Amino acid sequence: MTLMRMNKAKRTILALYCTVFTFIVIAQTPGDNIFNSSIVHEVNIDFEKADYWETLLANFDKRAELDTNIYIPCTLTFDSLTLDSVGVRLKGQSSIGHVGQKKPIKFSFNKFVKGRFLDGLKQLNLNNSFLDPTMMREKLMLDFLNENDLPAPRCTYAKVSFNGDFVGLYKIVEEVDKRFLSKYFGNNDGNLYKGDPNGTLRWEGDAQWNYYDNIDLKTNEKANDWDDLIEFINDVNNSSVDKFYYNMEKQFNTSSFIVQWAANNLFGNFDSYFYLPHNYYFYHNEETDKFDWITWDVSLAFGVFPFVSQEKAENVDLLHIGNNGKNKPLTANMLAIDDYRNAYLNAICSYVQHDFTEEKLWPKIDSLAEIIRPFLPLEPADNQMYTSEEFEKNINYDMDDRFGKYIPLAIPGLKSYITNRRNYAMKRLCELKWSCAKGALVGNDITVSPNPTTDEIKVEFSISEPHAETASYRITNLLGQIVFEQTVDFQSENTAQNFSFQNLPAGLYILSAGSGCLQQSKKIVVIK
Numbered sequence: 001m002t003l004m005r006m007n008k009a010k011r012t013i014l015a016l017y018c019t020v021f022t023f024i025v026i027a028q029t030p031g032d033n034i035f036n037s038s039i040v041h042e043v044n045i046d047f048e049k050a051d052y053w054e055t056l057l058a059n060f061d062k063r064a065e066l067d068t069n070i071y072i073p074c075t076l077t078f079d080s081l082t083l084d085s086v087g088v089r090l091k092g093q094s095s096i097g098h099v100g101q102k103k104p105i106k107f108s109f110n111k112f113v114k115g116r117f118l119d120g121l122k123q124l125n126l127n128n129s130f131l132d133p134t135m136m137r138e139k140l141m142l143d144f145l146n147e148n149d150l151p152a153p154r155c156t157y158a159k160v161s162f163n164g165d166f167v168g169l170y171k172i173v174e175e176v177d178k179r180f181l182s183k184y185f186g187n188n189d190g191n192l193y194k195g196d197p198n199g200t201l202r203w204e205g206d207a208q209w210n211y212y213d214n215i216d217l218k219t220n221e222k223a224n225d226w227d228d229l230i231e232f233i234n235d236v237n238n239s240s241v242d243k244f245y246y247n248m249e250k251q252f253n254t255s256s257f258i259v260q261w262a263a264n265n266l267f268g269n270f271d272s273y274f275y276l277p278h279n280y281y282f283y284h285n286e287e288t289d290k291f292d293w294i295t296w297d298v299s300l301a302f303g304v305f306p307f308v309s310q311e312k313a314e315n316v317d318l319l320h321i322g323n324n325g326k327n328k329p330l331t332a333n334m335l336a337i338d339d340y341r342n343a344y345l346n347a348i349c350s351y352v353q354h355d356f357t358e359e360k361l362w363p364k365i366d367s368l369a370e371i372i373r374p375f376l377p378l379e380p381a382d383n384q385m386y387t388s389e390e391f392e393k394n395i396n397y398d399m400d401d402r403f404g405k406y407i408p409l410a411i412p413g414l415k416s417y418i419t420n421r422r423n424y425a426m427k428r429l430c431e432l433k434w435s436c437a438k439g440a441l442v443g444n445d446i447t448v449s450p451n452p453t454t455d456e457i458k459v460e461f462s463i464s465e466p467h468a469e470t471a472s473y474r475i476t477n478l479l480g481q482i483v484f485e486q487t488v489d490f491q492s493e494n495t496a497q498n499f500s501f502q503n504l505p506a507g508l509y510i511l512s513a514g515s516g517c518l519q520q521s522k523k524i525v526v527i528k
Contacts (some may be wrong), residue, residue: 001303001435028284029167030120033099035154036234036475039207040371041172043126044161044437045088045105045448052162053101060090063164071111078118087111093197094403095130095299100383102168105160106175123175126160128168131392131401132302133386134414135376139169141267141301143364144355150260152295157303159375169375177293180217185292191221191228191283192520203237218281228284237329238472246335251498257506258340262347263330265320266356266421268303268313268412274320275305277328303412303421307405310410314420318348345429349436352425362420369395437507439474446513453523454506460496461513461520471515473497477522478508 027028048056052072059070067368069085087108090096096103105126110116118124129135138155146153153174160170174180194216195201204210208226213235217224235247248254264274270293272279277453281294303313325332334340354360369391374441376388386394394401397413429436446461459473475484485503507527512521 003081022320026360029183030117031154031174031183033119033122034124035156035157035174038371040375041156041158042077042079043158043170044077044164046077046163048073048075055464056088056090059352060096061289066253066346069106071108071277076107083109083116083118083120085112086472091125092128092130094301095128097404098128098130098383100168100380101162102170102383102385103381104128104130105170120259121175122177125173125175126158126170127173127299128170129299131300131403131409132410133171133390133399133411134365134369135372135391136365136414137301137304138173138299138394139368140361140364140414141263141269141298142173144267144361144461145260145263145295145298146335148259148263148355150295151179151292152260152298157372162351166378166380168379169372175220176296180366181283183403185283185285185287187286190219190286191217191225192284193229193280193282194218195280196278198278198327199273199280201233201236201330202327203233203329206234214278214299224347228291229282236333241336244333248334251290253288253292254334254340255343257456258334258343259347260293260295262344262351264298265296265316266320266348266351266425268305269298269301269419270303270305270308270313270316270317271300273328275316275322295401302414306407306409308410310398310412312424313410313412314417315424318345318425318432319517324516335338339346345432345434346436347432348425351428352429353420353436356418356422358415358422362415365414396464446520446522448511448512448522448524450520452527454500454503454527456500457511458496458499459511459513469499472511473499474512476510476512478510483509507522 045300050510052074054397055183056138059072063069069089069091071089074085074086074088076086079081084280088107090103091106092104100310107124107126108122109118109124110122127138129138130361132138139157142152142155155174156172158170158172160167175250176192176194178188178192181190181192195214196216198214200214208224208230211226211229216227217226232251232387239247241253254303260383261274263269264272270276279295279297281296283292283294284290285292303310305313310314319335320334321328321332333345373388373391376384376391390399394411394413396415398416399413400410401409402411402412446459448460449458451457461471470487470489472487474482474483483504484499486499488497504526507525509526510521512519
């Protein structure tokens with residue numbers, strides 16, 4: 001009997017060991033068990049010393065002076081798995097300014113135990129949803145990028161405790177490191193750069209140390225060879241108009257960058273290169289011998305930024321560069337090339353037609369809200385940035401807040417932002433004379449028969465936008481007075497409509513017909 005119990009215990013221990021070993025070491029793709037789960041993970045951080053909080057704060061304050069990040073050991077319980085001697089530190093810029101203990105955190109799983117991973121990952125970030133009453137902005141945009149197969153970290157949620165005491169609901173965000181590079185690009189030995197705090201990509205000369213203050217080399221630090229980046233920055237800034245396109249195509253994955261650029265614009269992610277030039281990674285892909293752009297830190301998406309009003313956030317120009325392009329030479333010079341400008345506008349079109357829509361995003365918002373809602377009232381008052389009531393309100397409606405003591409801050413509602421931003425984007429595409437179906441609007445495809453006519457005409461034209469639901473028709477006389485007007489539904493991109501106007505006097509008239517961005521006119525003659 002004792003032997004049977006011992007064997008059963010051994011089998012139980014072996015099964016548990018295999019489960020833990022699998023979770024730590026051999027995830028099919030690093031991070032899948034964490035990020036593909038629909039649950040809110042439970043994370044408990046046990047500190048051995050009573051003054052752990054003071055130590056974390058002091059270490060964070062020392063990082064600039066020491067030019068390094070200081071970790072302290074903790075025992076981490078992630079769901080049912082416990083790991084000792086895990087490195088932990090505080091991180092962040094503005095987000096660490098929250099007065100409570102709910103500050104952003106970074107884990108290093110092999111800092112004190114070499115060769116150890118959690119679900120195949122060396123590091124993880126815990127973000128605190130600073131300036132986001134919904135706690136969904138970052139999650140929604142990162143999911144959007146990943147669903148469109150764009151290189152960006154994954155994101156999920158965790159209930160986080162210190163020494164068993166609940167601190168708050170956090171977002172777990174994947175680290176951009178060699179394991180991330182292997183997952184997305186199939187290689188990881190190339191140079192990985194991070195643009196921060198002011199990674200403009202402006203030409204500062206051919207000495208690499210001129211760029212050290214605003215760009216960091218994150219891999220191959222011992223070799224410290226920046227020649228690839230210097231060549232790229234030189235070509236961005238100093239290529240002739242004739243050579244710019246060739247040089248970019250030779251060195252840069254422009255197609256991936258352009259669709260990320262379009263997404264950042266639509267999502268109002270001002271804390272990025274398209275507005276404030278930082279928060280990106282730049283990887284020299286060994287397989288293609290080209291640079292790949294990686295989006296990073298989208299926590300203020302959906303139009304949150306100091307001094308940016310809700311109206312400005314929802315209506316920022318699709319072609320926004322700012323400051324005459326001096327601080328963003330990459331996007332400024334790309335917009336001057338028709339092929340890149342057209343590809344960018346087509347990316348905007350694709351998103352507003354298929355992905356950046358109420359039908360796609362509103363259900364995701366509702367689903368995420370349902371998952372995280374129960375945890376919000378449980379946060380200690382000292383750590384809670386926003387109330388449950390503010391969480392509910394900001395899903396649909398705008399809120400006013402402050403950045404620091406004195407800077408006013410508008411926080412657009414998630415759903416209202418999507419509606420208003422998409423409507424603006426479609427309107428702006430029309431102003432730019434850009435058709436999502438046809439590109440630049442040129443020529444005149446409308447046909448009218450018979451013309452001249454006595455009392456009946458047939459109007460045919462090709463619809464410009466596949467998502468348009470109606471076609472409008474208007475006839476005006478030479479004084480500009482409307483004498484006939486009608487809107488009709490249609491089912492296909494090519495529409496034909498018959499009109500009868502027996503009481504219309506003889507004369508010369510202007511017929512306007514259109515749908516979406518395409519509005520076309522034709523003279524018609526009525527004879528009696």
